[in-house]
Amino acid sequence: MTEKLHINALENEAIYIFREVAAQFEKPVLLFSGGKDSITLVRLAQKAFFPAKIPFPLMHIDTGHNFPETIEFRDKLVEELGVELIVRNVQDSIDQGKVKEESGRYSSRNMLQTTTLLDAIEEFKFDACIGGARRDEEKARAKERIFSVRDDFGQWDEKNQRPELFDMLNGQIELGQNVRVFPISNWTELDVWTYIERENLEIPSIYFAHKRETFLRDGLIWSASEHVYRDEDEEVEERWVRFRTVGDMSCTAAVDSYATTISQVVAEIRDSSISERGARIDDKRSEAAMEKRKQQGYF
């Protein structure tokens, strides 16, 4: 206990943001996908409120096409934390006729999540949704605020954003509006991985190299699964792969890898020459793909 507290600027900033959320909002929720960024968020939230429990629930918008490893992991973590987990399913939105399943070669449930998310926000009257988006991921996200106000329709007006000065976060909103909060805005992919290593955080097994049935399309490695459309001539082959992000199976490509430990993964990311979202099929749709999705209320 004689030690001087050493500071990690990014960690301290994130903890500060979490505390602002708890203080400024009535009904916050942490959007949890089971991916590395949301796992990092959970640890930061624990640090922000210790010795109290995290003072808000976690919510997962389940596309139904998630990697089963991620779901197992999610349930185990929630049990350990002793916090409430809310799950809302894209399948329900499809069954209710609110969204229509895409079809064809590049079909994905990724876009459909938006409707399910907006419905859940309305159902629970959440006024702040905490997410793990980072500004380095994608150039439209580089303009995102830490407290990002969304209108009644969950939409993002990128031309009319509140300026954020110094540490001061303005969370004042009208009834019906909500704020998306991004505590790890300023982290890079490498920062997240180094943090996971330093904190010794458990992560789903698909982040480590494993043998998997895959096929190649457009230079990317796709997972061969019932949820992923595949042409007959697209040959399935077993490969050693690892995932860098864990989105929907239909929009997350794998990378060739033999990294089976966290330090090997960190070393691989350090030397990598392809960006994280380079393996996200949903971003390749057009140069402005992310910006368009965000305007519609995507996370």
Added chain:
Amino acid sequence: MEVLKIATAGSVDDGKSTLIGRLLYDTKSLTSDKLEAIERSSKQKGYDYLDFSLATDGLVAEREQGITIDVAHIYFSTATKSYIIADTPGHVEYTRNMVTGASTSQAAIILIDARHGVIEQTYRHFFINNLLRIKDVIVAINKMDLVDFSEERYNEIKADFQKLVDKSDYEDQNITFIPVSALKGDNVVEKSTVMSWFKGQTLLEHLEKLDTKDIYNRGKVRFPVQYVIRPKTEEYHDFRGYAGKVYGGEIKVGDEVIVLPSETKSRVKEIYFYDKKFETAARRSSCTITLEDNVNVSRGDMIVKVDELPKVQKQFTATVSWMDAKNLTAGSKYVLQHGVNKVLAKVSSINHKIETDFSGIKSDISSLGMNDIASVSFQLNKPIFFDSFKEHRTNGAFILIDPQSNNTAGAGFIE
């Protein structure tokens, strides 16, 4: 890893995005897929060089008009530091974005087009960096390739800029001049081979040697309470922890402190960071402290050392940077957020407008429009606990929130 945040400012077309793109390219921070996208897009537009500005201009509107319209954040790292660049646009009408970007930065790069030299925009950029107390300013004289890499031209511009520096009242500011060609890569990361007359460091070399601990402004210890932690569990039944961020200096166990506004004295009992206890909380750490005595503390209160009291007042004068389309007028009311503390504020008077080109002040103004900077006096419903901005960069700043729109309408720096 150290983190250094840098604000960049420049005028339209002086090559700011190209400079940032060059930094990313030469530090190998552009991944192959991003580089391919840049190559593809440059070729499509018929350019015969790589258009690095495409790496930073994020929004569709920007790509269409070819200009940067909002603050964008760009990340890269070297073996020693992580860098965050807050890229802000340089048009006259975007003072608000420059103030915003500079408020979270410790260093700034001001770009000058070597062909045009010091122009009105340069005055404004320097003025804002001064106002925001940015400790380290780098003046990058760009497009040297278009003036034949002339040492004479460089010295001329340097002398012109020095005249601005002479008008500044911020003596601790470090100003460094570097002649660069962002397009060709001279003196950005690699030393220029054609400008051998320049003996200084390249831009990246200079950034690498900046001590991030040093350039954070120091001051007296301020601990604004963000959140009170009361676990109400068996193990921590009577625990009352005050969560917040430490500004200005360090807090140690045993420190004699006073809680504002109640003016109750106590001592620091424990300092927690997550599940561990520490003797000392460093500057800028988000920790949780407990006090020896059972004191009533709530969000917005401030814990300070007994011999380091801030000012506790209901009225003050501040330099205000206005950011809203709706004008600020005498008599109008706002929510004033000072750190994490919110009070109601009424504008008692607009004293004078301050020209951002160092040309002085203008009296007789009745309202402040977007991008105006002025001296404004306020009357509050409750006292706040502040220092002057010049003495304390965090405890001397506030934002004004429009109670109708909830927008952040302006920022203030207390005189």
